[in-house]
Amino acid sequence: MNKKEIRNRLHNQMKEGKHLIGVAAGSGLTGKYAQKGGADFLLALTSGRFRQMGVSSSAGYLPIANSNENVMNFAVKELLPLSNQIPVIFGLMANDPTIHLRNYISTIQKKGFSGINNFPTVGLIDGKFREALEEQHISYAKEVEAISIANSLGLFTVAFVFNKDQAIQMVKAGADVICVHFGFTKGGILGPKHVRSLQSAKTLALEIFEACEKINSNIIKMIYGGPVTKPADVQFMYNGTDIHGYIGGSVFERIPSEQMILQVTKSFKETDEVQYEQLSHFIMDGFTSKKDYIDFIKNYIRLHYADNISLNDLAEYLGLSRSYLSTLFKEEVGTSFRDYLIEYRINLAIDILKTKILPLTTVAEMVGYPDYAQFSKLFKKKLGMSPKEFAKRNKNTKT
Structure with missing residues (x-):
């Protein structure tokens, strides 16, 4: 799907009062059933692949594998076959020193991806390490450049932002979606234990989106991660706002897999049908x-x-x-x-x-x-x- 087709499809849903859903999928299985569940687009992210390996999403920030190669290898085989139904967005490590950025984005386009997203992003790094990276020109500015290049090539772009300044830069670069990223998703066994509150996340999102709308009133506004882990949380973020949608990764594949596989395996170990039924309902209700x-x-x-x-x-x-x-x-x-x-x-x-x-x-x-x-x-x-x-x-x- 090209940029115009995707934007028209999403805006038509928004006009009908429907909220948008993006799913960061680490496997074809997740992508297949996310599509059946009504996902509007898929994000192919290196952290998604690590989640499928039973590793925290933060592994996408460690020198375990080349991020872009990791995404390309699994997404071409497992996610792109779904692209005739919904668009697949490539999670691009823009600061990869082994690529020529424009040429690599062109390759992404030729492979059949509908767009790019800036992930892994420097925006999730702070402190002394962030300072050291930026001294070597490994910066958020490179991610803004990637979004600008992709926009010029007619690709759909989803920009993760963490503050107003970054959001303004991304809007000016031509991003189609501004997604306020609240940090790695809370919950489950592998998720972070300390994240911002729902109320502070909502306040941050509204401040960022207000700044974006002054530049482009047609920008698509979405949220991701942090404390937003359940439908009730998403509804809280939507109430009284014009946030258009939600993007999730761990909430769609890691947390459900952790909960169900762990508890169901225990039930089969004990061969207790009653306990199995109780645990299934317990887990589905979210009580872990x-x-x-x-x-x-x-x-x-x-x-x-x-x-x-x-x-x-x-x-x-x-x-x-x-x-x-x-x-x-x-x-x-x-x-x-x-x-x-x-x-x-x-x-x-x-x-x-x-x-x-x-x-x-x-x-x-x-x-x-x-x-x-x-x-x-x-x-x-x-x-x-x-x-x-x-x-x-x-x-x-x-x-």
């Missing part, structure tokens, strides 16, 4: 650690936001103390349970007010506030204006 209780709460809010939701009731249901659950939630999400629930509901109300013609009292009830006065107070605190004022500005709600 105490912190996964928080994911249950976020998902519960997503499904029952219109109901009366109490942290006391949830704590009792989960068999935990309220104080412990409250502390755990704030550590994991970066905000209190109460503030998270309020933001979720008010953001939903904003979306409803923008798209539907309904009385304000009805909107309040739809998002869980039968007391309109309470709803109005919370709405005004978040937006600095009442629901009625907001509705008048959007001119599509009965007041």
Whole structure:
């Protein structure tokens, strides 16, 4: 697929109100079923291949193998055969000193890849090591150059960015997708244990996208990694924003494989059919650690936001103390349970007010506030204006 075809396909989905999904696939198996699940494009990344070897994604930053050769070898054989269905994007190590950048990008194009992505990226490296790399001209600027070259050759480009300055550079270089990268994905056995909170990730993404839109209002805005590991997390990032989609790697292949293979193997070892069924449901529900209780709460809010939701009731249901659950939630999400629930509901109300013609009292009830006065107070605190004022500005709600 060429750049124009991909952009048209993605923008058409966005016009229909659908969010975009990119999957960083390390094998044909992942690519095949990601496509069946509705993925819009595949990223062929060296870290994806290492994940399939049972190694952390960070192995893509170690001198174990040549990154570009690694991607080329597996992606041509396993992912490109799927390219007649969805585009395959090549994860390019732009700072590879053994290649001529423009010539190599041309080779990528001739092999049948639809575009490139800047990975492995210097953006994930900091401190003294980053300084040492940049002294030798191994820099993020080279990645920007690669995106610019690919754009000039008519390739679709997905740019990982980590701050506003990088995002602005990538937009000016012609990137089709600006994807805010929050770091390696949390969770599972091989994932990092310390990442930023959901709230801080959302704040960062909105700051970066605001800067991008001043340059190109048609830029496709996506997010990747860090604390965003479950559908409820993605929904939290979408609520009250115009983020267009999510790209994931570990969440689609490493974490599910770790969980299912480990627990199912144990079940067969014990030949306990009942335990096997229980474990399967347990894993599918995401309960593999105490912190996964928080994911249950976020998902519960997503499904029952219109109901009366109490942290006391949830704590009792989960068999935990309220104080412990409250502390755990704030550590994991970066905000209190109460503030998270309020933001979720008010953001939903904003979306409803923008798209539907309904009385304000009805909107309040739809998002869980039968007391309109309470709803109005919370709405005004978040937006600095009442629901009625907001509705008048959007001119599509009965007041």
